[in-house]
Amino acid sequence: MMRTNLARRGFLFGAAGIGAGAVLAGCTSNEPQQQADQPQQANSGQGANSEPGQPVTIGFSAPAADHGWMAAMTINARSQAEQFSDVTLNATEGTNDVNQQIAQVESLINGGVDVLVILPFDGKALTQVGRQAMDAGIPVVNVDRIFDTPLAYRTWIGGDNYSMGVNAGNYIAEELKRQNIGNPVIGEVAGIDSLPLTQERSQGFRDSLQQHGFSVGPRVAAEFTTESGERQTANLLQGAQTLHALWNHDDDQGIGVVAAIESSRRSDFFMVGGAGSRNMMNLIKDESSPVRATVLYSPSMASSAISLARLLGQNKGLGDLAEHEIPAEVKTYSAVVTRENVDNYMDVGFDS
Amino acid sequence: MTKALDMPPVRSTTPGGRFRPVRVDVRLLGLGGVLALLCLIGFITRPDTFLTQENISTMLRLAAAIGVVSVGMTFVIIAGGIDLSVGSMVALASVWMTTLATQAYGPFVMVLCAMLVGLGCGLVNGFLISYGKVVPFIMTLAMMASARGLAERLSGRRTQVVTETGFTDFFRGSFLGIPVLVIILAVVFVVGWIVLNRTTFGRRTFAIGGNSEAARLSGINVKLHTAIVYGISGLCCGIAAMIVVARTTTGASTNGLLYELDAIAAVVIGGTLLAGGRGSLVGTLIGVLIFTVLNSIFTQNNLDTDIQNIAKGAIIVGAVLLQHTTLRRRRGKPSAPAETGNQPTQPTGSQS
Numbered sequence: 001m002m003r004t005n006l007a008r009r010g011f012l013f014g015a016a017g018i019g020a021g022a023v024l025a026g027c028t029s030n031e032p033q034q035q036a037d038q039p040q041q042a043n044s045g046q047g048a049n050s051e052p053g054q055p056v057t058i059g060f061s062a063p064a065a066d067h068g069w070m071a072a073m074t075i076n077a078r079s080q081a082e083q084f085s086d087v088t089l090n091a092t093e094g095t096n097d098v099n100q101q102i103a104q105v106e107s108l109i110n111g112g113v114d115v116l117v118i119l120p121f122d123g124k125a126l127t128q129v130g131r132q133a134m135d136a137g138i139p140v141v142n143v144d145r146i147f148d149t150p151l152a153y154r155t156w157i158g159g160d161n162y163s164m165g166v167n168a169g170n171y172i173a174e175e176l177k178r179q180n181i182g183n184p185v186i187g188e189v190a191g192i193d194s195l196p197l198t199q200e201r202s203q204g205f206r207d208s209l210q211q212h213g214f215s216v217g218p219r220v221a222a223e224f225t226t227e228s229g230e231r232q233t234a235n236l237l238q239g240a241q242t243l244h245a246l247w248n249h250d251d252d253q254g255i256g257v258v259a260a261i262e263s264s265r266r267s268d269f270f271m272v273g274g275a276g277s278r279n280m281m282n283l284i285k286d287e288s289s290p291v292r293a294t295v296l297y298s299p300s301m302a303s304s305a306i307s308l309a310r311l312l313g314q315n316k317g318l319g320d321l322a323e324h325e326i327p328a329e330v331k332t333y334s335a336v337v338t339r340e341n342v343d344n345y346m347d348v349g350f351d352s
Numbered sequence: 353m354t355k356a357l358d359m360p361p362v363r364s365t366t367p368g369g370r371f372r373p374v375r376v377d378v379r380l381l382g383l384g385g386v387l388a389l390l391c392l393i394g395f396i397t398r399p400d401t402f403l404t405q406e407n408i409s410t411m412l413r414l415a416a417a418i419g420v421v422s423v424g425m426t427f428v429i430i431a432g433g434i435d436l437s438v439g440s441m442v443a444l445a446s447v448w449m450t451t452l453a454t455q456a457y458g459p460f461v462m463v464l465c466a467m468l469v470g471l472g473c474g475l476v477n478g479f480l481i482s483y484g485k486v487v488p489f490i491m492t493l494a495m496m497a498s499a500r501g502l503a504e505r506l507s508g509r510r511t512q513v514v515t516e517t518g519f520t521d522f523f524r525g526s527f528l529g530i531p532v533l534v535i536i537l538a539v540v541f542v543v544g545w546i547v548l549n550r551t552t553f554g555r556r557t558f559a560i561g562g563n564s565e566a567a568r569l570s571g572i573n574v575k576l577h578t579a580i581v582y583g584i585s586g587l588c589c590g591i592a593a594m595i596v597v598a599r600t601t602t603g604a605s606t607n608g609l610l611y612e613l614d615a616i617a618a619v620v621i622g623g624t625l626l627a628g629g630r631g632s633l634v635g636t637l638i639g640v641l642i643f644t645v646l647n648s649i650f651t652q653n654n655l656d657t658d659i660q661n662i663a664k665g666a667i668i669v670g671a672v673l674l675q676h677t678t679l680r681r682r683r684g685k686p687s688a689p690a691e692t693g694n695q696p697t698q699p700t701g702s703q704s
Contacts, residue, residue, distance in 0.1 A: 020468050027465050028506050029453035065509050193657055221657045225606040226511055230599050231414055232651065238407045239398065239652030255511060256600045263524055352511045
């Protein structure tokens with residue numbers, strides 16, 4: 001009797017387990033979102049340079065796509081390569097292990113690619129392999145995280161963290177002056193403080209505010225994750241009972257920052273983001289959200305890097321410049337996206 | 353040797369073990385003193401903002417997720433194990449419950465999904481540890497890697513924003529002036545406390561952690577019990593995932609980063625023996641609150657995160673040292689009644 005009871009119980013538990021498993025498995029789908037992945041890519045090159053030319057094989061190596069911005073870099077590179085019929089993209093699996101990335105680049109060199117596009121996980125650590133490629137006669141397009149020496153790359157293209165801070169500071173200062181707020185309290189939610197990029201952004205922000213006679217008030221450092229953004233901002237808002245403006249370095253963590261602002265139910269200040277995710281751009285459009293602007297650090301640079309690599313492989317220059325060669329350095333501009341111009345920038349917004 | 357046990361596992365002299373009077377432990381008093389001291393520092397440095405109702409509510413909301421995880425961790429550590437996979441399980445549950453497919457079923461299924469995913473992962477841990485005889489450290493380390501990997505796989509490393517407003521409205525709201533998240537923490541804590549201190553299940557957990565062989569010989573199904581304990585930890589992670597999603601309005605594979613360290617730190621400074629067999633949920637809760645209050649003090653006073661990390665480490669060591677000295681002083685007293693003569697050197701008593 002006892003045994004049959006237990007067997008029945010076991011059967012019921014087993015069935016419940018299988019049922020729960022089936023329900024859970026049905027919950028893993030993210031299908032509709034996949035469609036949103038496609039139109040990441042903006043306009044490709046126009047003019048004579050976009051005409052198909054000599055075929056180019058481009059090797060591409062980047063860190064693991066572990067956050068929205070980095071994922072967008074890889075997606076942009078791939079979709080830009082697809083735009084050109086004369087480009088074959090040889091992309092490696094993204095990794096955050098420096099040794100593995102070095103090995104990947106070495107295998108791309110040995111595989112005989114024409115041009116390399118490298119977004120290093122750590123610029124210093126990959127300098128050597130960049131030089132190795134250059135010495136082997138393969139031009140290297142170094143993306144964003146710069147190598148230690150110009151000998152390791154033919155062209156560098158990247159964002160400008162310092163200007164990003166400067167532009168954010170200028171926008172905030174001008175907006176506050178327009179509202180006639182004297183002696184404002186300006187907060188800052190930084191990224192990981194130990195990274196040079198965070199330090200440069202903060203420095204630019206400080207410098208530009210100083211130009212306007214303002215200074216940075218309460219400051220916290222999050223970790224580029226929504227969770228840390230929410231936690232740090234919740235604390236910051238508690239400490240700063242008066243606040244007029246808030247700059248958040250990174251739109252990936254920005255979702256958490258906005259969540260914290262919303263749950264504090266405060267509307268006495270405005271917020272400016274950084275990087276330019278599609279999510280933030282939508283919030284900028286939304287009148288009721290605290291987000292007024294975002295400063296670009298756009299992953300569209302990965303698309304440009306592929307275009308530059310193609311032109312390098314075909315020995316062409318940039319169409320509108322008098323130079324015969326591709327410039328050695330290209331620094332992207334950190335435009336300020338506001339409600340007025342946001343529609344022009346939706347095409348470079350990325351999914352965080 | 354250990355004549356001054358705080359409370360022996362079975363005390364036949366007290367009638368009705370179910371209704372023992374709650375005895376306050378000196379170590380908990382010391383820990384509470386540290387917490388009170390921190391609150392005092394906060395109040396002195398920021399009198400206008402620190403002990404306000406909003407700040408206390410913010411701090412408790414921030415403590416909710418890690419607090420719930422720490423309750424599960426206390427069970428595991430008391431049972432003589434360790435669970436390194438909590439952060440990854442939080443990430444996986446938060447991602448799984450926020451996929452578009454899950455969100456389409458509505459808030460109830462989202463909650464159920466988080467709990468089932470957490471419970472499932474925890475039980476996988478538990479059954480492989482107890483029946484597969486994998487060392488807990490290794491098993492949960494493996495789960496830590498794979499659960500986060502699966503979370504990245506499901507989310508495509510994107511941040512999944514919750515569009516199901518029913519879920520966010522409910523969990524970000526308040527009930528009788530108390531945030532729902534804080535109520536969840538309180539319920540989990542009270543249920544955990546009752547299970548641990550007032551049921552045979554809790555008694556057996558202590559027994560297994562103290563000496564699993566003795567527990568087995570006394571007729572406890574050690575394997576099944578251990579598996580269930582890891583299941584509890586997983587379930588707590590599922591609940592914590594709900595809290596994180598409610599706070600940040602997102603599910604992401606970056607959620608719950610380093611939760612395992614925060615939870616273990618809180619449990620250990622709460623006076624739970626890492627070797628198992630002794631521990632206190634009240635201590636764990638105070639441990640969690642100490643870290644939250646510390647974070648709040650540092651942010652409100654606009655101090656750098658690096659100083660905060662130094663202080664965090666110092667407090668862990670300081671709290672453990674404090675417990676040792678108070679314990680030694682108590683042991684030195686001859687008045688402590690010698691209740692057990694032939695115990696192993698491992699203390700197996702429990703408190704609150």
